[in-house]
Amino acid sequence: MADKEKLSIEQILAAARNKDGGGAGAAPASEAGPAETPKPAAKAAAPAKPGKMSVADMLAAARSSDAGGEAAESAPAAPAEAKTAAPAKKPGQMSVAEMLAAARGDKSGGAAAAKPAPAKKPAAAKAAPAAKEPVAAKHTGPKDTTSILAAARAGATKPGPITKAEAAARAKEAGADPTKKKSAAPPMPTKPDYAKVAAPAASSSERRGFMVAATAIFAGTFFMTSSLAIGFSSLAVTMLLWVLGFARFMFPNILTEPPTKFKVGFPDEYAPGQVATKFKAQFGVWVVRYEYNGQPEIYALQSVCTHLGCTPNWLEGEQKFKCPCHGSGFYKDGINFEGPAPRPLERFAIRVADDGQLEVDKSRKFKEEVGQWKDPASYVSV
Amino acid sequence: MHGHVSYEDFILQVAGFLTAYYLFVAVMNAFAALYLWQSGRAKVLLRLPGSGLAVTTAHVWLLVAGVFTILSAYATNGGAAALSLPAAMREAADSIMGPVVYTVGSLVLLAGLYLGRNFFVKPTVAWAGLNLSLLLMGLSMTDMDFASIVMKPDNVPIVAMIYLLGYFTWLSAYKAVQNDERTARGEVPLEKLDDEKVLVWPDLVYTELICMIGLTALLFVWAILLQAPLEEPASSVKTPNPSKAPWYFLGLQEMLVYYDPWMAGVVLPGVVVGGLMAIPFIDFNKLGNGYYTINERKFAYCTFQFGFLVLWVTLIVMGTFLRGPNWNFFGFYETWDAHKVEALNNVDLSQYFWVDLLHTGRPKAPDGSSMFWQIFYIIKREIVGIGLLAFYFGGGPPAMVIYSKFFREMFLRMGFVRYMVLSNLILLMALLPIKMLARWTVDMKYFISIPEYFLNF
Secondary structure, three states: OOOHHHOOHHHHHHHHHHHHHHHHHOHHHHHHOOOOOOOHHHHHHHHHOOOOOOHHHHHHHHHHHHHHHHHHHHOOHHHHHHOOOOOOOOOOOOOHHHHHHHHHHHHHHHHHHHOOOOOOOHHHHHHHHHHHHHHHHHHHOOOOHHHHHHHHHHOOOOOOOOOHHHHHHHHHHHHHOOOOOOOOOOOOOOOOHHHOOOOOOOOOOHHHHHHHHHHHHHHHHHHHHOHHHHHHHHHHHHHHHHHHHHHHHOOOOOOOOOOOEEEOOOHHHOOOOOEEOOOHHHHOEEEEEEEEOOEEEEEEEEOOOOOOOOOOEEEOOOOEEEOOOOOOEEOOOOOEEEOOOOOOOOEEEEEEOOOOOEEEEEEEEEOOOOOHHHOHHHOEEO | OOOOOOHHHHHHHHHHHHHHHHHHHHHHHHHHHHHHHHHOOOOEEEEOOOOOOEEEHHHHHHHHHHHHHHHHHHHHHHHHHHOOOOHHHHHHHHHHOOHHHHHHHHHHHHHHHHHOHHHHOOHHHHHHHHHHHHHHHHHHOOOHHHHHHHOOOOOHHHHHHHHHHHHHHHHHHHHHHHHHHHHHOOOOOHHHHOOOOOOHHHHHHHHHHHHHHHHHHHHHHHHHHOOOOOOOOOOOOOOOOOOOOOHHHHHHHHHHOOOOHHHHHHHHHHHHHHHHHHHHHHOOOOOOOOOOOOHHHHHHHHHHHHHHHHHHHHHHHHHHHHEOHHHOEOOOOOOOOOOOOOOOOOEOHHHHHHHHHOOOOOOOOOOOOOHHHHHHHHHHHOHHHHHHHHHHHHHHHHHHHHHOHHHHHHHHHHOHHHHHHHHHHHHHHHHHHHHHHHHHHHOEOOOOEEHHHOEEO
């Protein structure tokens, strides 16, 4: 610090910070003497300068405070001088303005230190050695930014943002502190009479009444614990209702299809080998009188291709069902023979009703590939 | 054009179109000649002896322009009917044309173009090919059946896209051949010469803006000129005949004819997507990055063009133009007859084996037998198909390694897993045309047919 003219900005800032540290370091001193201030420099400045310093002044002050700090080492009166300030602030919570003010005050402090200081009040003198030591130690230390940062880190409380782990550690420390107040809920008000659980009646429903009471007590305790519990419980109930509603939605209350049973006329209306296409538009059915495995039968074929579900056409000229989508072809008995259809057409149940008419029941289907066409319900013998 | 229009009326309608069409081709050639002449790129074809006058390509295209102009004038003056292919020729084309001829023919044609690419990509040759195809198209337009298919509003953009695809395929092959010739001479590819950065703004953004405006204008013209292809109201019991998917799915619809729905509609498209995703892990060839080349990436180029042009584009063309009512196959000049009878009696492999070869019935579980025995009999019934496919997929990859030097090197380079992925993808890709040919030639329905459990392959 020999060359006072060529202080770098870092050094100036460091000096200003050191003043802050000096203030903090003075804190224990204030405990020793309640009458004294832990913030000496700040308040000392107030009377000296009414707060109208230029930036140049402030920088100069910072520089001289540097010098003043060094001077303080040799002149123990410097902190004592500071004790003249009015008692005020907590340490460690300085605003920028206060920091600047401290810097300013130090200027005068430095000036005071320059001349031989007369002895001050006894109280101040008592606190002086305590306050002096940390301040002096700080000021004699290295002045570069890294060391200041290191020093700050080495401190018990780190300024600036902290990690969660640090916060937890600090909270733990604070918890260990016996002086820290524990937040305790106020005692619950005594329940009014109407809220008290009635004593179980000594009747036949005693057992049941006990259960109701237990449940009520349990639920009451639970809900009083937290409003979130109420919220989540309501949400769960709502969601449950919603799921139930959705399940109900899957079974609509309407009938979209025509009746599954319908009459298609008398068996003798069908000539041998005839394919009736007149029910296709309304019911999606061909009624065919032909044969299967040599047995003459009347059966009802579903007009849906077994490939991808298009509607095939009956081609009278070629005597086959032909699907326009991918060219699948089926014989008159419904067996697939060309194109990609993997299975024969499907049959619907058919029977002779009481009035002698044929009745097709679309609710039952019969597949040839699993041998269901042998089922007597799938055809009517003629 | 539902057969209600008489041929005379049809010719009158088509004459106006042909006039404009031939005139367009003439102007196109005139511009080409002008460009060659002015840019000095015209090649001297021969020098007339005596006078020393040079006949260049510009002269040729000017002459072609003149011929098309005359054709245009001829078409508009009642000569359109004469401007058509001979009826005998069209009938011969129809009778020859079938699924096998079409598919194998396109494969042979594309292979020929690939092998002779050094010749076919020459601008003069390619331009001559374009002129020939346009002339053939014009001559075919006087055929009612051809015109009704090609001029269907649904199909017009597909015709345009065929030409667009041809152009882009030619362009890439042209640049690739140029680069390959340069590489053979020890020079760097053309793209490396001009390695300058192109900026997004303004270069790319302006290009995109101009394309946007141009496309919008095109859509306006298209919407005004071509009526929307609306069909009759939908009915659950009346399926349109033929019932066709959107054009880009027609390849898939054609695949559906040969495979079980879940195989052709779910598994194979999934394999296509998965296979495309696997390319970066299979392809170890680092050449061809940032420039066009064929010689340095022959395997990748051929595989892609086979999968795209043969297995996708030709199937779309077939589905669009050659599949008529009841999904029957029709030639280019054939009337779409809804009652055309075609013997497509498909037979499963198990039927061939058990019934036709061994003359026993197909194995069938006795009635009321348990689940286990039913499955046992099903597997016994389909054992030939299962064995065949197991042999194909299990024996194919090692056979390729043993018999092909190329695949042997690939196996050593790639390792077992990557090689198996690659070889199985290729075998699966090859199975599609194999299955199609088997269907067309020997009426093969399914190699494995288990309709009881919806398992058909």
